[in-house]
Amino acid sequence: MPRTVEPLQIGSHAIWPPIVLAPMSGVTNRTMRALYKPFGLGLTVTEFVSSNALKFGSKRTMEMIDQAGIEKPVSTQLWGDDPATMAAAARVVVECGADIVDINFGCPAPKVTKTNGGSACLRDPQRCEEIVRAVVGAVEVPVTVKMRLGWSESDLVYIDVARRAEAVGAKAITLHARTARQFYRGSADWAHIARLKEALTIPVIGNGDLADAQVAMQRMRESGVDAVMLGRATLGNPWLISQVRDAMEGRTPAATPGAADRLRFCIEHYRAMLADLGERRAVPQMRKHVALYLKGIPGAAQLRERIMRIDSSDEAIATIEARIESLEAEPVAA
Ligand SMILES: Cc1cc2nc3c(=O)[nH]c(=O)nc-3n(C[C@H](O)[C@H](O)[C@H](O)COP(=O)(O)O)c2cc1C
Known part of the structure; x- marks a missing residue:
């Protein structure tokens, strides 16, 4: 092209x-x-x-x-x-x-x-x-x-x-x-x-x-x-x-991935921040990123609010994973 x-x-x-x-x-x-x-x-x-x-x-x-x-x-x-x-x-x-x-x-x-x-x-x-x-x-x-x-x-x-x-x-x-x-x-x-x-x-x-x-x-x-x-x-x-x-590069721009894939990438971002900065710095910094990845995803407001109150990366990641599972169970919503 x-x-x-x-x-x-x-x-x-x-x-x-x-x-x-x-x-x-x-x-x-x-x-x-x-x-x-x-x-x-x-x-x-x-x-x-x-x-x-x-x-x-x-x-x-x-x-x-x-x-x-x-x-x-x-x-x-x-x-x-x-x-x-x-x-x-x-x-x-x-x-x-x-x-x-x-x-x-x-x-x-x-x-x-x-x-x-x-x-x-x-x-x-x-x-x-x-x-x-x-x-x-x-x-x-x-x-x-x-x-x-x-x-x-x-x-x-x-x-x-x-x-x-x-x-x-x-x-x-x-x-x-x-x-x-x-x-x-x-x-x-x-x-x-x-x-x-x-x-x-x-x-x-x-x-x-x-x-x-x-x-x-x-x-x-x-x-x-x-x-x-x-x-x-x-x-x-x-x-x-x-x-x-x-x-x-002369191509038709690829579509933005669906909600579940966007959240999977959000978890990748979370893990990379944990590896580089450690739990104490990564968790507060990731709150704003997670909120942005959640934009446009069904149920984002409640999920965002929950993530804001979570102090452990394991719990935050598990919460996002649970949302991915529920999105996959209802593909129309994704
Ligand atoms: C949270 C935030 C932090 C920023 N920090 C810097 C910075 O450190 N240096 C800088 O030159 N511009 C900074 N900017 C300005 C951006 O580089 C950019 O010029 C501005 O957001 C406009 O571009 P956009 O409409 O694509 O966001 C910052 C913008 C935001 C939203």
């Missing part, structure tokens, strides 16, 4: 398919990235890591940047507002296996923006340029930037910041087409993504609200972007990734 799009080129990495898993703090840990990659991700990105925290190198921070055993290429994302600290952090993450260093100019969370990090950097394009220049100068691997449109509707700096980043050596830009002030309200405005693509020569990765393979392909065609980044819609639904890959 003929490919309908080209690989995403970031520096020397030719990335196929041009589908990137969005970095999601508290969600896209290494277990999840390894588990979702075979569905058809060309590139995965770590949760964002504070460049300041890397100075202290706590066990948790080092765990977040350890890319050993993760299928290549992989990108590690950093945030911070100080060019020298970001440069030092970039050297550390490359030592820990990053093939690409991504700079976060997008996070709107107050705990990040109050120290001028994440999307708050967009209030000072000159500072953004200095950060990108410092990181590019510190490492041999390609450096990329992920950003929002600007701090607010009246201050859309994305083209200015992206051009500055390109001029000092950034190798790709991801644009989540919302302002920081919007958080997740309204919808991502892909017309801005198309404008950015026109304004740059380096690749542009479009991001925001993609939840369907046909829509993803349409947005890609209309905006001319080099790749799509998929975020929230993949949670509990990694089959979306395969559907986008199918469309990119």
Whole structure:
């Protein structure tokens, strides 16, 4: 089948398919990235890591940047507002296996923006340029930037910041087409993504609200972007990734599996988290994932509520297995 799009080129990495898993703090840990990659991700990105925290190198921070055993290429994302600290952090993450260093100019969370990090950097394009220049100068691997449109509707700096980043050596830009002030309200405005693509020569990765393979392909065609980044819609639904890959490879996207198969994969995810993190950390983290896998499954609300109260992985897995059995006994409901 003929490919309908080209690989995403970031520096020397030719990335196929041009589908990137969005970095999601508290969600896209290494277990999840390894588990979702075979569905058809060309590139995965770590949760964002504070460049300041890397100075202290706590066990948790080092765990977040350890890319050993993760299928290549992989990108590690950093945030911070100080060019020298970001440069030092970039050297550390490359030592820990990053093939690409991504700079976060997008996070709107107050705990990040109050120290001028994440999307708050967009209030000072000159500072953004200095950060990108410092990181590019510190490492041999390609450096990329992920950003929002600007701090607010009246201050859309994305083209200015992206051009500055390109001029000092950034190798790709991801644009989540919302302002920081919007958080997740309204919808991502892909017309801005198309404008950015026109304004740059380096690749542009479009991001925001993609939840369907046909829509993803349409947005890609209309905006001319080099790749799509998929975020929230993949949670509990990694089959979306395969559907986008199918469309990119010229196939009709495979149907989403039935409820019982989705829950079987949820158990696989649970077991992988247990193996990597142990009972004490995996059980609370899996509650949100299980809730997402349950979406659209008959009786989801009661089951979700039960799982929220369960403190043992054996009991949680047995509860999901019981639901699989009952779904198989009533195939029409699945
Ligand atoms: C729970 C959560 C955590 C996130 N953490 C990060 C992060 O660490 N770094 C980042 O650049 N974006 C982060 N984002 C933003 C996503 O990468 C993405 O830009 C956004 O969700 C829009 O894409 P979507 O509509 O496909 O979800 C996060 C989003 C969510 C929902």
